[in-house]
Amino acid sequence: MGGTRLIVDALARATRAAGHEAVAIVDGDAGGAPVPATAVPLYPFPARAREWWRVRHFGRRFPAAIVRLVRAVRRAAPDLVSVHCVRRFAPYVAAVRRLTGVPQVLSLQEAHVPPGMPENPGLFRMLVRAADGVGACSAEAAAYARAAGAGLVRLVPNGYDPAELAGGAPFPHPRPYVLGVGRLEMQKGFDVLIDALARLPRADVDLLLAGDGSRRAALEALAGARGVASRVRFLGATDRATTVALFHGAAVVACPSRFEGLPLVCVEALAAGRPVVASCVNGIPELVADGETGLLVPPDDAAALAAALGRLLDAPAAAAALAARGRAKVAREHTWDAVGRAYLALCAEVLALGARAAAS
Numbered sequence: 259m260g261g262t263r264l265i266v267d268a269l270a271r272a273t274r275a276a277g278h279e280a281v282a283i284v285d286g287d288a289g290g291a292p293v294p295a296t297a298v299p300l301y302p303f304p305a306r307a308r309e310w311w312r313v314r315h316f317g318r319r320f321p322a323a324i325v326r327l328v329r330a331v332r333r334a335a336p337d338l339v340s341v342h343c344v345r346r347f348a349p350y351v352a353a354v355r356r357l358t359g360v361p362q363v364l365s366l367q368e369a370h371v372p373p374g375m376p377e378n379p380g381l382f383r384m385l386v387r388a389a390d391g392v393g394a395c396s397a398e399a400a401a402y403a404r405a406a407g408a409g410l411v412r413l414v415p416n417g418y419d420p421a422e423l424a425g426g427a428p429f430p431h432p433r434p435y436v437l438g439v440g441r442l443e444m445q446k447g448f449d450v451l452i453d454a455l456a457r458l459p460r461a462d463v464d465l466l467l468a469g470d471g472s473r474r475a476a477l478e479a480l481a482g483a484r485g486v487a488s489r490v491r492f493l494g495a496t497d498r499a500t501t502v503a504l505f506h507g508a509a510v511v512a513c514p515s516r517f518e519g520l521p522l523v524c525v526e527a528l529a530a531g532r533p534v535v536a537s538c539v540n541g542i543p544e545l546v547a548d549g550e551t552g553l554l555v556p557p558d559d560a561a562a563l564a565a566a567l568g569r570l571l572d573a574p575a576a577a578a579a580l581a582a583r584g585r586a587k588v589a590r591e592h593t594w595d596a597v598g599r600a601y602l603a604l605c606a607e608v609l610a611l612g613a614r615a616a617a618s
Contacts, residue, residue: 272598396541428507442471528584
């Protein structure tokens, strides 16, 4: 189950618990959705505008998908549309808002993308400006949205389920391990993590990677080239029970991403009481304060990452103290109950503004 799906499920539960009806319109398989769902296949736009002309579905499938999406929204007849997508789907969001007239609240999970990474600022502006309200996962994302022309923006961080992360048996692995969780894509920086593992003076520590993606073969080859293939275990996509067990068994959880919003992996690792090493990018420092609730390293710096991992692995008492402070922070600020209340408050604010505008 990916991060976006976890967020959608949690907010859907909060919506229903507050006494509201919720239905879902999803891209792809609707099976397992927490609420009644309709599947409408969508086709993401390329990150770079100059690549649009090469996309076969641009002139043919995109308009048909818009029609299906608008029809699905009209059949559901909602008071408000809660949007959970990235900038590459922005044209759908803008079209639905214009053609249905239904107010929208965007759960924003992304912000600034570093130089050299695919980004289309026009798509991001379209995404945030189409929304009547933006629930940004971090203060950095909120500022980025405002700079792009978003109107109403509120901070709605990501969360976790205390009952799910409170305890449980650790993942059975015979040696201490560093854990990485996420898609095996360039964004997540697992190539840097493999390089860092090879630099560790200790050879009794393994790396477990939970997730799948287009970079798996390249990462496997890199592990071989760095001489650590026997110490890197690729687990593929894992179910929730396995993921939670992996958190509980990890000596350290690493999040070496090149860009992020506010990654669930950091929230959940801290909730499980695990020490975290993460890249100092986007909203991560708002959660992982260096030397206070975890350790931060520059992105793309394998030497710094290896040094930070070594510090925590060699000083378990200090690592446990960092983890305890991190756990207390997420317990105060990041439970799904608290996040759900913040998101529903934003939805109510959007609807109230719309009612006042209609009455004036």
